[in-house]
Amino acid sequence: MINYKIKDILSGIKKSGSITETAQSLYISQPYVSKIIKEAEDELDIALLDRGSKHIQLSYAGQIYLEGLNSIDTQFSKLDTKMREIAQSQAGQISIGISESLGEEILPMIVPEFIKQYPNYQLNITELPSKQIEKAVIENQIDVYIGFNPPMNNQFVYRKMSENQLSLYTPQIDTSFAEEITDASQLRVLNQQNFISISEEMVFGEIIKNFLSVNKLEPRHIIEVKNINTAISLANKGVGYAILPPQSNSKSAIPISKSLLKTDLIMAHRAIKNNTPEMIAFLKISQHAFHIDPDKQTIQGNTKRS
Structure with a gap:
């Protein structure tokens, strides 16, 4: 000694x-x-x-x-x-899980300002299919999930960050469609047509599969990918129909009314996990990036410990 x-x-x-x-x-x-x-x-x-x-x-x-x-x-x-x-909450670390597709869009909106305001917080980012991220959050391997809203799970607390419209991508410009698709019957054109699917390893893929099933739409799933941006590129090349987030430079994308189909971008953490100072700091920066009033933000799940 x-x-x-x-x-x-x-x-x-x-x-x-x-x-x-x-x-x-x-x-x-x-x-x-x-x-x-x-x-x-x-x-x-x-x-x-x-x-x-x-x-x-x-x-x-x-x-x-x-x-x-x-x-x-x-x-x-x-x-x-x-x-x-x-x-004294002047140093710490936080782990974020996000899919590659969303990471390209969302992280540049949040990370630079977070690092600027909290230089002593270490930020660990994991890019995985969203279903794997959900599992990692449940197992306490990752602090926060950022992604599309999965089916309700009482193990999570969800904070809505944005509400997002989707579009139908057509293999070629189709003038027979209205300016906006407002009813599922307008999508019957998909039946037995080539369709670009998103893997069900992704929450987004599960959302689209459920929508097609509920509305009895039966396209021919010719290709399945995990990356939404890859699907958009394929759709723009005329490989097949697809239901995906809109892209400003796509001429063959027809908006779908939010009343028919939409996705919510959310941040989620385990319901039994207390919000750490690092998580609160990351949420604060995210709310500012998405122009969210914290007092009006939609929160779902067991919020006793959030």
Whole structure:
């Protein structure tokens, strides 16, 4: 067991070359100094002092030992500072889970400002299919899920960030459609037609599958992808029909009324998990990015601990 008084004693001997002067400078007795040195040497089984000259010097082992003790002292001081920062919510970390498709769009809106305002918070971002992110949040491997609103799960608290319109992408420009699709009957054109699907590993894919099923629409699923942007690119190349978020430069995308089909972008965390200072900070930046009044934000789920 290290007696950390030995560090001050070795430092004093290195400076003065005298046990007596070292004892006086530390306001302790010379016998006590000698006792501490002997205990350390016995424990380490090596001499810390070179007593063969007029002035006592640290042996090579003594110098190395002192350097090590100084290093430990520095590290402990840094650790103490870090713990105080964490206790005062000046430092910490938060893990965010988001799909690659949404990450490209959402993260640039939030991350730069978050890092600017909270430089001492470490932000860990995981990009995975949204169903995997849900599972990771439930297992407490990730703090916050950002994505489309999945079917209600009482293990989560959901905060609505935005309400998003979807569009029907057609293989070629089709002037037979109205300016906006307001009824599912207008989508019967999809039956037995080539359709670009989003994998059900993604919440978005599950939303579209359920919509098609409820409205008895039976397109031919010719290709399935996980990345929404990939699906949009394929749709714009005329590979098939698709129901996807709108893209400003797409000429073949027909808006679908929100009353018929929409997606909510949400942030969610485990209902049994208290909001940490880091999570509160990330939510605050996100609300500002989406122009959300916190007092009017829609929250679903068990909010007792949120």
